[in-house]
Amino acid sequence: MSDNAAWKAAKPFVNGGLSGMAATCIIQPIDMVKVRIQLGAKGSPLGVAKDIIAKDGFGSLYKGLNAGLLRQATYTTTRLGVFQVITDKTRIVRDDGVAGLFRGGGPTVVRAMALNMGMLASNDQAKEMIVAAGVFEKGSKLPIIGAAAIAGFFASACSLPFDFIKTRMQKMTPNPDGTMPYKSAVDCAMQTLRTEGPLKFYTGFPTFCLR
Template sequence: MSGSTAARVKEAAVKVETAASGAVTNPTQVKTDFLHQPAVRAALPFVNGGLAGMFATAIVQPVDMIKVRLQLAGEGSKGGPKPTVAAVTRDVIAGGRVLDLYKGLSAGLLRQAVYTTARLGFFDTFQDILETRARANGTRVTFAERAGAGLSAGGLAALVGNPADLALIRMQSDGLKPVDQRANYRSVFDALFRIAKTEGVGALWTGCYPTVLRAMALNFGQLSFFAESKAQLKQHFPSLSENANRFGASAIAGFFASFFSLPFDFIKTRLQRQTKGPDGKYPYRGFFDCFQKVLRQEGPLRFYRGFGTYYVRIAPHALSLFEQLRERETGTEGQTWETEDKTWETEDKTFDVWEP
């Protein structure tokens, strides 16, 4: 080790020792650092939530690509060969590029950043209103009220994130068009700009109705079945660890969330992918028209095509959501927080936000 390097290491060690001594002698002063600033502490849950969602999106993006292609296969026809995951995967990478499975990743990341942040923001706002009203009335926030806040937050966040969702579907389905008709979007921002320029700004909210319903159905499945699954697993499998119990409950809740939301996701994909035909008209006039045509021409089970890939896509996000909420609602055991009018003592809770 050179003399200059040794000197820098020694200097860093002295700084660490000084900081540690300061924390012991004056712990209040330590809380004035950047991470303990009120604004930073308030923003951290949203930043962590957005980053967690984006990380999960990056992992499951190929699965999402396959799910979208499965939903678009055989459009308008009830018969014909049933596409498989393997066949769709081969078709996507037929051009020799495995990275084609990641088409639309920039849109997926933007959507997740916007949606997750907005959902947590709306939920916190609604929950603050509910808690303020409950304290004023001397009552407690009920499960139904929390569930309503969660559903509303999910729906509003989906509305905010719809443009990125639209860009994602357009980028993923672009390869299904003839080569001379492909848009070949370079990024999510290129897609958003070109769609707004050629189709109008309002086109960015195409499919927003099923998008909002999908988000609400997704949250309903998670809300309704996580707490119950957790309780049932604890009753019938008491030997399970807390982490195993939570993971199993998340998997079950993810299944039901997928079951309730996939039909809306299917219609959303069809609406957001459609373009005008030679007659200048869209194949579907809207949500109900799409539902009726698919039901009549392709059968009711078509709404659940790609269920396996959809569940694989949803499960990591469901587990990520539960972990975010658990961390935000779990206090440090035995820790005391002092406010102007009351002292609050936290408990060792695992998932209080959704449980009654």
């Protein structure tokens, strides 16, 4: 295999990993604020960020960055690279339907699938619609940017409820009697829905969407 052929094969994976790592550096503070809001912090996102900085310093906004970068270097490298290769070679075929994507998955896995479903399903369609509208000149990069923004919105709408449940499951602590507040992700969802209403799952949506 020639050097050019090797680079052509590796390029989608390299670009995917580097772009994911760069995105993590940018969104880490926003993600930290989003988690604090989901856990009950009061005030606007900017106010919550100021409180975090005042109490723990600016560096606390980047707590856990190393783990995030490692995740992007492995998970996103593979995800975006494989997706690009598949997109170049075929149409995607789903044998099991949407329900099959969620079978046997935990909250984190379900969140990842929901996010990708909203993002990947809407990105190409949005780009095609923007180009078809004829608003921008042929060859313009703006349809790509606009489609990415639309895809980000749909990705947030699809995945935030699962992200909310994941956060609560990961951060829950035992009750005074030693029992855990939630028995499972489904139990967490049902308790939240019953006591706090459906809109609770979209707590911090503007911050999450910006992220």
